[in-house]
Amino acid sequence: MEDVDKTLRVVQGRVKWFDPAKGFGFIVSEDNASDILLHANVLRNYGQSSVADGAEIEVRVQATQRGAQAVEVLSIEPPPGMALPLGDGATLATPEEIAACPMEPARVKWFDKGKGFGFANVFGRPEDVFIHIEVLRVSGFSDLGAGEAVALRIIEGKRGRMAVQVVSWEAAARSGA
Numbered sequence: 001m002e003d004v005d006k007t008l009r010v011v012q013g014r015v016k017w018f019d020p021a022k023g024f025g026f027i028v029s030e031d032n033a034s035d036i037l038l039h040a041n042v043l044r045n046y047g048q049s050s051v052a053d054g055a056e057i058e059v060r061v062q063a064t065q066r067g068a069q070a071v072e073v074l075s076i077e078p079p080p081g082m083a084l085p086l087g088d089g090a091t092l093a094t095p096e097e098i099a100a101c102p103m104e105p106a107r108v109k110w111f112d113k114g115k116g117f118g119f120a121n122v123f124g125r126p127e128d129v130f131i132h133i134e135v136l137r138v139s140g141f142s143d144l145g146a147g148e149a150v151a152l153r154i155i156e157g158k159r160g161r162m163a164v165q166v167v168s169w170e171a172a173a174r175s176g177a
Contacts, residue, residue, distance in 0.1 A: 008060045008071065011036065015055045018043070020143050027057055027070060036061055036068040046073035047170025050142040054079035076171075078140040098165050101153035103172055111136075111144040118144060120152060120163070129154055130162040139166040 011031050015038070018025025023040040036059065043051060051057065056077040059070040104122045106129060111118025116133040129152060136144065144150070144166070151172035153165035167175075 006062065008062050010058065010074065011061045011068075012056070012058045015051050015053055015057055017053050018051045018142060020050045020145075025051070027059065032061070032068055034067055036070055037066070038070045038073075042070050042073060046076070047168035048073075048076065048141065049145050049148060051076060052079055052137045052140050052142045055140040076140045078138045098153055101155060101164065103151040103167065104154055105169065105172075106150050106152050108144045108146055108148040108150060110146050113143050120150065122152065122154070122161075127161060130157070130160065131166065132162070135163050136166055141166055 011027075011029050013027040013029030013032070013036065016026040016028045016035060018038060020040065025038045026035040027038050028035055038051075038057075038059070040049070042059075043049065056079070058074040058076075060072040060074065061068050062071045063069075106120040106122045108131075109119040109121050109128060111131060113133065118131050119128040120131055122129055131144070131152075136142065149169035151167045151169055152163045153167075154161050155164050156162075
């Protein structure tokens with residue numbers, strides 16, 4: 001059996017693609033000659049079940065016999081250059097406006113990627129919160145699973161409460177948001 005370097009190194013890159021159904025995806029980085037495997041279990045340990053294509057990601061990487069593999073996610077940032085529509089698309093939210101909204105703990109009721117939307121329930125509140133697929137993408141997610149714990153920044157839209165940012169519960173807890 002061939003010796004493999006067990007040394008971990010921190011790499012910053014971009015998610016090339018991630019498929020939650022397959023349970024893996026790949027990261028590209030200027031620091032690495034080949035793509036880096038990102039397994040769903042490593043992503044789940046960070047607190048997310050999916051990640052958006054193009055999201056900026058920082059990981060600890062280990063060389064294995066099959067190539068470079070992420071062993072820990074350190075941070076995920078949404079894909080760069082995306083503006084977030086508020087309401088019916090008439091206005092755009094600035095990062096400052098989004099950051100001014102408090103984080104609210106919630107659990108995903110359901111999300112249908114094909115339809116492009118879903119709903120969550122905020123703890124202690126009876127009404128549903130609408131989550132649009134574009135909000136997921138700008139938040140660094142590609143999908144959500146029913147029952148998934150998240151933290152949401154929410155605004156009052158014309159038809160009720162709607163999420164303007166989604167953060168994994170674990171990431172929100174780590175940041176103290």
